[in-house]
Amino acid sequence: MKLMVVGGGGREHAIIRSLKKNPDVEVIYALPGNGGIAADAVCVPIGATEIEKIVAFAVEKKMDYAVVAPDDPLVLGCVDALEEKGIPCFGPRANAAIIEGSKAFSKNLMKKYGIPTAAYEIFTELDKALAYLETAPIPTVVKADGLALGKGVIIAQTREEAKQAVTDMMANAKFGASGSTVVIEEFLTGPEVSVLAFTDGKVVRPMVSSMDHKRAGDNDTGLNTGGMGTIAPNPYYTDEIAKQCMKEIFLPTIRAMKKEKRTFKGCLYFGLMLTPNGPKVIEYNCRFGDPETQVVLPLLKSDLLTVMQACTNGTLAKTPVRFSKKHACCVIKASKGYPESYKKGYRLTMSERAERVTFVAGAKLENGKLVTSGGRVTGTTAVRGSLEEAITAAYRLSAGVKFGNAYCRSDIGQRALQAKK
Numbered sequence: 001m002k003l004m005v006v007g008g009g010g011r012e013h014a015i016i017r018s019l020k021k022n023p024d025v026e027v028i029y030a031l032p033g034n035g036g037i038a039a040d041a042v043c044v045p046i047g048a049t050e051i052e053k054i055v056a057f058a059v060e061k062k063m064d065y066a067v068v069a070p071d072d073p074l075v076l077g078c079v080d081a082l083e084e085k086g087i088p089c090f091g092p093r094a095n096a097a098i099i100e101g102s103k104a105f106s107k108n109l110m111k112k113y114g115i116p117t118a119a120y121e122i123f124t125e126l127d128k129a130l131a132y133l134e135t136a137p138i139p140t141v142v143k144a145d146g147l148a149l150g151k152g153v154i155i156a157q158t159r160e161e162a163k164q165a166v167t168d169m170m171a172n173a174k175f176g177a178s179g180s181t182v183v184i185e186e187f188l189t190g191p192e193v194s195v196l197a198f199t200d201g202k203v204v205r206p207m208v209s210s211m212d213h214k215r216a217g218d219n220d221t222g223l224n225t226g227g228m229g230t231i232a233p234n235p236y237y238t239d240e241i242a243k244q245c246m247k248e249i250f251l252p253t254i255r256a257m258k259k260e261k262r263t264f265k266g267c268l269y270f271g272l273m274l275t276p277n278g279p280k281v282i283e284y285n286c287r288f289g290d291p292e293t294q295v296v297l298p299l300l301k302s303d304l305l306t307v308m309q310a311c312t313n314g315t316l317a318k319t320p321v322r323f324s325k326k327h328a329c330c331v332i333k334a335s336k337g338y339p340e341s342y343k344k345g346y347r348l349t350m351s352e353r354a355e356r357v358t359f360v361a362g363a364k365l366e367n368g369k370l371v372t373s374g375g376r377v378t379g380t381t382a383v384r385g386s387l388e389e390a391i392t393a394a395y396r397l398s399a400g401v402k403f404g405n406a407y408c409r410s411d412i413g414q415r416a417l418q419a420k421k
Contacts, residue, residue, distance in 0.1 A: 001022075001024045001025050001026060001064040001065060001305075002026060002027050002029070002061060002062065002063050002064050002065075003019060003025055003027070003028045003029070003063070003064065003065050003066070003067070003305075004028070004029045004030075004031060004054075004057075004058055004061075004063045004065070004066045004067070005019070005028060005029070005030050005031070005033075005041065005066075005067045005069060006031050006048050006054060006066065006067065006068045006069060006070065006073055006078060007030070007031075007048050007068075007069035007070045007073075008030065008031075008032045008033050008034045008037065008043075008048065009034070009070075009290055009361045009362075009376075010290060010291055010293075010294055010332075010359040010360065010361035010376065010378070010379045011069055011070075011288050011289070011290035011291070011293040011294070011359075011361075012030060012033070012037060012069050012070075013034075013036060013037050013040070013359035013360055013361070014293045014294045014297045014298070014359045014379075014381075015067060015069060015288065015293065015297065015304070016028055016030060016037060016040050016041050017040055017297075017359070018297045018298075018300065018304040019067070019304055019305050020040060021303065021304070022303050022304070022305040022306070024305075025305065027041075027042060028040070028041040028042070029041060029042045029043075029044050029057075029061065029063075030042065030043050030044065031043075031044045031046045031047075031048065031054055031057065032044065032045050032046055032047055032048065034360055034361070034362070034363055034364060034373070035348075035360065035363040035364040035365040035370045035371070035373070036358075036359070036360020036361075036363050036370060036378070037360060038365060039355075044057060048070050048072060048073050049072050049073055049076060051073065051076055051077065051078050051081050052081075054073070054078060054081075054082070055081045055082055055085055055087075058082055058085065058087050059085050059087070063087050064088075065087070065088055065089070065090070065305070065308075065309065065312075066082050066087055066088070066089045066090070067089070067090045067091065067308065068082075068089055068090070068091035068287075069091070069287055069288060070287065071097070071100055071101070071147055071285065071286060071287055072147060074091050074092060074094070074097040074100075074101075074266075074286050074287055075094060075097045075098070075100070075101035075147060075286070076094065077093070077094035078091070079091045079092060079093050079094070079097075079266075080093045080094055088309070088312050088313075089312065090266055090267075090308040090309075090311060090312055091265075091266040091267075091286075091287065092264050092265055092266045092268075092286050093265075095261075095262045096257060096262045096263060096264040096265070096266075096286065097286040098262070099253075099257065099262075099264065099268070099284045099286055100147070100269075100283075100284055100285045100286040100287070101146060101147060101286070102145055102146060102181075103143050103144075103145050103146075103183045103283070104122045104145050104181055104183055106283070106284050107120050107122065107183055107185070108122075109253075109256055109257075109260070110253075110281060112256070113252055113253075113255075113256040113259075114252070115248070115249055115252050115253060115256070115281060116248060116249065116277075116278060116279065116280040116281065117280050117281045117282075118141070118185040118186040118187075118188050118273075118280060118282070119185065119186040120183055120184065120185035120186065121183070121184050121185075122145075122181065122182070122183050122184075123166075123170075123181070123182050123183075123184065124180070124181050126166065126167065126170040126171055129166045129170065129182055129184065130163055130166060130167075132184060133159060133162050133163050133166065133184070134159070136159075136162070136184060137186065137187070138156070138157070138158060138159055138162065138187075139155060139156055139157045139158075139187040140156050140162050140184060140185070140186070140187055141153065141154070141155055141156070141184070141185045141186070141187055142154045142156055142162055142165040142166055142169070142182060142183075142184055143182065143183040143184075143185065144169050144174075144175045144178045144179040144181075144182060145178060145179070145180070145181035145182060145183060146175070146177060146178030146179070146181075147178055148175040148178045148179070149226070150224075150225075150226045150227075151175075151224060151226075151339065152169070152175050152178060152179065153224065153283075155187065162184070166182055166184070169182050170182060188273045188275050188280060188282065189273075189275060189276070190273050190274045190275040190276065191211075191234075191236040191273075191274045191419070192211070192212070192271070192272065192273055192274075192282070193209050193210075193211065193234045193236060193237045193272045193273075193274060193279075194209065194210045194211070194212055194230075194234070194269065194270070194271055194272070194289055194292045195207070195209050195210075195237070195245065195250075195269070195270045195272060196210075196267055196268075196269050196270075196288060196289060196292060196293070196296055197250060197267065197268050197269075197270065198266075198267060198307055198308075198310075198311050198316060198321060199254055199264060199265065199266070199267075199268055199311060199316065200265055200310060200311045200312070200313070200314045200315065200316040200317075201254065201257075201258060201263040201264055201265045201314065202254070202258075202314065202316070202317070203316040203317045204246065204250045204251055204254055204268075205307075205316060205321040206242065206245075206246070206250065207296045207300070207321075207323065208232045208233045208295075208296050208299050208323045208328075209232065209233045209234040209237035209242075210230050210231065210232040210233065210234055210289075210292045210295050210296055211230060211231050211232075211234040211236075211413075211415070211416055212227045212229075212230050212289070212291070212292060213227065213228045213229045213230065213409060213411075213412055213415075214227060214228070215228070216228060216334075216338065216339060216409075217409065218409050218410055218411045219411060223339055223340070224339070225334070225338065225339045225375075225376070226290060226291075226339070226375075226376055227289075227290060227291045227292075227332065227376075228332045228334065228376075228408070228409045228412070229291065229329070229330055229331050229332050229379075229408070229409055229412030229413070230291050230292050230294065230295045230328075230329070230330045230412075231295060231327070231328065231329045231330075231387060231390070231391070231412065231413040231416050232292075232295040232296055232299060232327065232328045233327070234416065235387075235416050235419040235420045236274055236419055237274075241274065241279060244278065244279060245270070245272065245279050248278075248279070249270060249272070249279060249281060250270065253268070253270075253281075253284070254268070264286075265311050265312060265314075266286070266287065266311055267286075267287055267288045267311075268284065268285075268286065269283075269284065269285035269286075269287065269288070269289045269292075270284065271283040271284070271285070290361075291330050291332055291376075291379050294330040294359050294379045294381050295328040295329065295330045295381055296328075298328050298357075298381050298383050299323045299324045299326060299328055299383065300321075300322075300323055300324075301322040301323060301324055302319075302320055302321050302322045302323075306319060307319055307321055324383070326383050326384060326385055326390075327383070327384060327385070327386055327387040327389070327390040328381055328382065328383045328384075328390055329381065329382055329387070329390040329391045329393070329394040329412060329413050330359075330379045330380065330381040330394060330412075331379070331380050331394045331395055331398040331408055331409075331412050332361075332376050332378070332379050332408060332409075333376075333377050333378045333379075333380070333398060333401050333403070333406050333407070333408045334375055334376045334377060334406070334407055334408065335362070335372055335374070335375055335377060335405055335406070335407075336405040336406070336407045337405070338375030338376065339375055342375055342405065343404075343405055344362075344371070344372050344373050344374070345371050345372060345373075346371060346372045346403040346404035346405060346406075347369060347370070347371055347403060347404070348360075348363050348370040348371060348372055348377065348378070348401070348402070348403040349370070349401075349402050349403070350378075350400055350401050350402075351400030351401075353397060353400060354380060354397050354398065354399075354400030354401050355400075357380055357381050357382060357397055358378050358379065358380045358381075358397075358398075358401055359378065359379045359380075359381070360377070360378055361374060361376045361377060361378060361379060362374020362375060362376055362377045362378075363377055363378070372403050372404075377403060377406070378398075378401050380394055380397050380398035380401060381394060382394040382396075382397055387413060387416060387417060387420065388417065390413070391412065391413040391414075391417070394412070394413075395410075395412075
């Protein structure tokens with residue numbers, strides 16, 4: 001089989017490594033891929049949002065199956081365009097990807113179908129949003145409606161901060177058109193949990209839960225990033241909570257989308273807050289999370305391609321989806337200065353042992369050598385029998401990943417260890 005994976009980050013590297021395990025896979029093309037992915041797939045210099053070029057390439061190469069991994073091409077209708085040419089895909093069509101593409105849509109969906117989430121208001125006019133903030137409870141959460149590379153969410157601790165966030169989004173176009181509509185919502189408290197789930201539009205098969213570490217600095221200080229590390233499973237997510245989420249959140253969401261004639265097939269990401277009043281949805285993503293994928297897929301025992309095809313074909317009910325009972329920890333190495341400004345072009349080297357368990361996110365090949373080209377550069381994942389062992393091993397292995405101006409958080413997994421105690 002000839003496969004194509006659209007995207008070029010650490011998440012895509014993890015997906016490609018898992019897909020490669022299937023003996024029927026003869027070649028995987030990554031569009032555009034990156035310097036590290038080039039060791040596991042054929043990289044093609046076509047950007048993830050160049051839909052026409054992606055489709056033309058897939059048709060020319062007679063692709064057997066495509067995985068569209070990032071949010072942008074999904075929202076832009078990449079799956080629709082490929083399926084129209086007869087190429088089966090893993091991922092939702094554009095009318096279902098709106099669940100991530102518009103926060104206003106997803107909040108209204110949850111309200112309509114009684115899915116637990118934070119109280120909220122939606123604004124399209126700056127003066128009305130500012131007037132609302134005069135009396136809104138503080139802290140509050142301000143979200144750009146559209147896609148913003150995971151950076152369009154501001155937790156405002158003061159009224160001034162909230163007003164500034166709204167002004168930046170609506171008047172100063174900090175996130176372009178994505179911020180022309182804003183959602184202002186209630187600030188929830190409790191442990192956060194990420195749950196990725198396979199679905200064929202009828203059945204939901206949740207993957208192992210995980211815990212992301214979004215802030216740039218130790219002890220959850222500094223700016224929000226795309227994620228500085230993850231562990232799985234998340235100790236706060238008990239079997240009892242999992243059953244409650246299936247009944248009150250997961251199945252109702254899939255059924256709601258079907259009723260809205262937006263059947264969702266692919267990977268649906270549930271960002272949850274375990275509040276004192278029960279689990280609530282903070283956000284949906286229409287795809288695998290990054291870096292959650294880097295701890296979840298290494299724990300998957302079933303064949304990834306088989307499961308993905310079952311989502312596409314509507315046969316997930318008959319397809320086993322099994323995960324290891326072990327623990328995983330992923331440590332992200334980033335360029336100092338991320339998520340703001342940082343220098344690129346440093347030589348990236350990895351020890352043999354580190355390379356086997358490291359997913360490359362931000363590096364390119366120059367004269368056959370890897371050099372850094374992004375904020376988050378690598379994610380090193382260790383799978384072990386206990387969480388403590390996984391954390392220790394991930395840090396030990398990640399020490400074998402070296403590049404100039406590298407930095408990583410030193411406390412990935414510590415919150416989870418406290419929870420276990």
